[in-house]
Amino acid sequence: xxxxxxxxxxxxxxxxxxxxxxxxxxxxxxxxxxxxxxxxxxxxxxxxxxxxxxxxxxxxxxxxxxxxxxxxxxxxxxxxxxxxxxxxxxxxxxxxxxxxxxxxxxxxxxxxxxxxxxxxxxxxxxxxxxxxxxxxxxxxxxxxxxxxxxxxxxxxxxxxxxxxxxxxxxxxxxxxxxxxxxxxxxxxxxxxxxxxxxxxxxxxxxxxxxxxxxxxxxxxxxxxxxxxxxxxxxxxxxxxxxxxxxxxxxx
Ligand code: C5P
Numbered sequence: 698x699x700x701x702x703x704x705x706x707x708x709x710x711x712x713x714x715x716x717x718x719x720x721x722x723x724x725x726x727x728x729x730x731x732x733x734x735x736x737x738x739x740x741x742x743x744x745x746x747x748x749x750x751x752x753x754x755x756x757x758x759x760x761x762x763x764x765x766x767x768x769x770x771x772x773x774x775x776x777x778x779x780x781x782x783x784x785x786x787x788x789x790x791x792x793x794x795x796x797x798x799x800x801x802x803x804x805x806x807x808x809x810x811x812x813x814x815x816x817x818x819x820x821x822x823x824x825x826x827x828x829x830x831x832x833x834x835x836x837x838x839x840x841x842x843x844x845x846x847x848x849x850x851x852x853x854x855x856x857x858x859x860x861x862x863x864x865x866x867x868x869x870x871x872x873x874x875x876x877x878x879x880x881x882x883x884x885x886x887x888x889x890x891x892x893x894x895x896x897x898x899x900x901x902x903x904x905x906x907x908x909x910x911x912x913x914x915x916x917x918x919x920x921x922x923x924x925x926x927x928x929x930x931x932x933x934x935x936x937x938x939x940x941x942x943x944x945x946x947x948x
Pocket of ligand 1: 718720722732762789791793795796813925
């Protein structure tokens with residue numbers, strides 16, 4: 698973001714900010730620090746994710762939503778990694794709450810918002826810019842997505858580990874696995890967060906909330922390196938991707 702000069706074309710482009718929810722505990726990854734602060738090749742996941750946003754030409758501001766008891770730690774971490782222009786705010790109980798708190802910290806002149814999970818540290822910059830471009834070109838809500846490799850079943854959940862009956866098999870060719878950053882016209886995302894009340898654990902993606910308010914959401918191609926680090930095996934994969942990048946482009 699700071700690499701961009703304040704040229705003429707920049708002046709007419711709507712200002713785009715990235716909100717990075719990073720306040721989750723990451724229990725599926727096993728015990729330890731909050732997920733966003735766990736290291737990949739020695740650098741916290743959050744730093745990778747923030748760099749991916751900050752490097753995007755389209756992004757001029759990054760807001761990180763930190764664990765409530767970790768704001769100072771996150772601030773120091775970003776300063777250490779020379780990301781001093783990033784705004785840090787405390788998060789909430791659910792992802793939905795954390796995104797809402799991040800949105801509340803945006804300056805008024807921001808017109809486009811990308812919401813990017815800290816848990817997707819390796820999203821390529823081109824994917825970030827493609828999402829922002831699609832919003833700039835007029836889509837109210839944009840999600841990067843990939844076709845689904847597995848066949849997916851719907852089940853009726855059962856308590857206590859009993860085998861769950863299958864209730865349906867959706868046509869795989871119609872399914873997409875969605876990633877982040879998800880991009881929005883700011884007003885559309887703000888409306889969704891104002892109108893969709895939190896139920897249970899809250900919405901797991903922002904586009905889903907926008908769908909419920911009746912706005913169209915479109916998909917653009919996602920990227921296999923934008924996968925979410927959720928389980929221990931994902932850490933191994935993420936470090937392998939970083940090692941490959943170091944070889945191929947000295948990154
Ligand atoms: O738990 P899950 O992997 O779906 O979390 C997605 C993202 O939302 C993560 O980057 C996590 O840090 C963030 N999150 C948050 N506040 C919460 C829960 C999750 O910012 N209360």
